[in-house]
Amino acid sequence: MAETIDETRIIAWVDGELDDAAAARVAGAVAADPALAALAERHRRMKARFAAAFAPLADAPAPERPAAEVVSLAAARKARAAKAAAAPRPAPRRWMAPGAIAASLLVGVLVGHGYVGGGGAGGARDALALPAPTVAALDRQLSGDAGAVRVAMTFRDRDGSLCRGFTASGMASVACRADGGWRLRYAVPATTQGGDYRQAGGDAAQMAFIQSIIAGDPLDRAAETKARADRWGK
Amino acid sequence: MDEFERHLTSLLPRLRRFAHGLARNAADADDLTQAAAERMLKARDQWQPGSNFAAWGYRVMRNLWVDTTRARQRRDRVLVDEEQGLSVGAPGEAETSVELGYLMRAMGRLPDEQREAVALVMIEGLAYAEAAEVLDIPMGTLTSRLVRGRQALMKMLED
Numbered sequence: 556m557a558e559t560i561d562e563t564r565i566i567a568w569v570d571g572e573l574d575d576a577a578a579a580r581v582a583g584a585v586a587a588d589p590a591l592a593a594l595a596e597r598h599r600r601m602k603a604r605f606a607a608a609f610a611p612l613a614d615a616p617a618p619e620r621p622a623a624e625v626v627s628l629a630a631a632r633k634a635r636a637a638k639a640a641a642a643p644r645p646a647p648r649r650w651m652a653p654g655a656i657a658a659s660l661l662v663g664v665l666v667g668h669g670y671v672g673g674g675g676a677g678g679a680r681d682a683l684a685l686p687a688p689t690v691a692a693l694d695r696q697l698s699g700d701a702g703a704v705r706v707a708m709t710f711r712d713r714d715g716s717l718c719r720g721f722t723a724s725g726m727a728s729v730a731c732r733a734d735g736g737w738r739l740r741y742a743v744p745a746t747t748q749g750g751d752y753r754q755a756g757g758d759a760a761q762m763a764f765i766q767s768i769i770a771g772d773p774l775d776r777a778a779e780t781k782a783r784a785d786r787w788g789k
Numbered sequence: 790m791d792e793f794e795r796h797l798t799s800l801l802p803r804l805r806r807f808a809h810g811l812a813r814n815a816a817d818a819d820d821l822t823q824a825a826a827e828r829m830l831k832a833r834d835q836w837q838p839g840s841n842f843a844a845w846g847y848r849v850m851r852n853l854w855v856d857t858t859r860a861r862q863r864r865d866r867v868l869v870d871e872e873q874g875l876s877v878g879a880p881g882e883a884e885t886s887v888e889l890g891y892l893m894r895a896m897g898r899l900p901d902e903q904r905e906a907v908a909l910v911m912i913e914g915l916a917y918a919e920a921a922e923v924l925d926i927p928m929g930t931l932t933s934r935l936v937r938g939r940q941a942l943m944k945m946l947e948d
Contacts, residue, residue: 563936570910572917601943602911608889609912612806760819767816 560584560591569598685730685737689723693730693737694787697779708773709782710765717787720765727761729768732787740768793833796842801826803843803913804850809889810908811854813897821857825850847913847923851905858901895945903938910935 560581567573568581585591685693692704700706704723712718718731718740729741741764774782782788790798805822812818828849829836836845896904909920910931921931 562940563932566936566939567917567932570917597943597947598939601939601946604946605892605912606914608886608892609806609809611886612809612889613802763815763819767820 560588562594565591565595566598569595569602685739689721690737692723693719693721695783697776697783708765709779710769710773711771712768713770715770717782718765718768720761729761729764737787740764792838793836797826797829797846800843800846804846807847807850807908807913808854809893810896810912811851811904812893814893815890818893821850821854824857825853828853841919841922844919844923847909847915848925851923854905855901892946895942898945899938899941903934903941906931906934907938907942911939 564573564581565585568578568585573581585595689704692702693706696702696704696706698706698708698719704721706719706721708720710718710720712731716731716733718729719737720727720729722728726742728739728743730737730739732738741761743760801822804825805818808818808821808825809815812821825846829846832849836842896907899907905924906920909915909923910917915923917928917931917935920935921928924931926934
């Protein structure tokens with residue numbers, strides 16, 4: 556007596572959830588029934604379609620220098636705690652913003668790229684401090700200017716702070732003003748490296764991050780020039 | 790880097806993909822990924838070395854998503870995403886592939902409990918038993934949500 560093969564069974568078969576005997580029974584039923592075969596094929600196609608569309612998200616480059624990576628996270632945490640204990644000045648408010656810890660995961664990658672200065676995140680400096688040449692470029696350059704650091708856009712976040720999306724050392728990054736300086740809010744390895752980097756565009760993940768914090772539209776050339784003259788709101 | 794941090798680093802890309810299966814758009818998905826990484830780092834003591842790290846990570850992200858979704862639904866009940874239809878883009882999707890954005894919007898029209906089942910099994914490729922463990926539901930419940938979700942998706946995508 557053949558069991559009834561319903562859609563649940565077909566889907567379980569497509570998902571590879573059946574043991575050999577059960578799978579053989581479904582295969583037999585599918586072979587004998589064109590309607591079942593068509594149903595199985597539709598489910599298989601849909602599964603493949605989702606797999607193909609979502610796969611690139613999980614193919615994002617995993618950091619290749621695990622040793623350099625989060626060594627710095629623990630060290631940075633310790634350094635910050637020590638600093639806070641020694642000199643109880645207000646902790647950088649930005650630090651606890653969503654994303655800050657994920658960004659700190661990336662600090663090690665930045666160290667690997669020589670992006671965070673020699674002392675690295677374990678030094679006395681804040682883990683998300685930027686190297687001097689990057690700071691200088693963020694202070695001076697307008698969006699689209701050529702150089703080792705390329706600024707793609709300037710915008711305000713929802714707290715009203717000025718932020719800049721830029722690429723340096725192969726990292727697509729976002730830095731915002733805080734405590735009178737630039738603080739790194741986000742960084743991912745840029746998908747396109749070096750000279751091919753699109754000046755006005757940027758990395759998809761970086762753009763998604765900007766979309767999540769931006770208030771209003773990016774600054775136009777005139778507003779950006781004025782913001783620079785105002786030293787980025789001090 | 791300790792064992793925990795190694796696990797987290799290698800799981801992050803998969804968590805990001807799972808987030809895209811759950812969230813309404815790419816910007817929300819990246820927010821969710823970061824929030825989940827943050828939560829996992831804070832709650833690292835909850836993970837037992839030797840236990841299934843991926844299952845724990847998926848569970849953390851899923852619970853976070855449930856919390857934020859409920860909070861949002863309370864806040865802006867007026868905005869009915871479902872009425873946007875499949876062809877309308879959402880902010881933050883400019884850089885997502887058209888196909889991915891389309892499938893994400895289809896996922897977004899599923900009831901939450903079907904969406905999470907479909908995301909774990911059909912997108913993340915978890916076995917039914919693993920997905921049921923992540924969601925803390927019986928296998929039978931998982932299976933029926935999965936089947937209903939896939940039937941609904943098929944209807945949306947093939948019509």
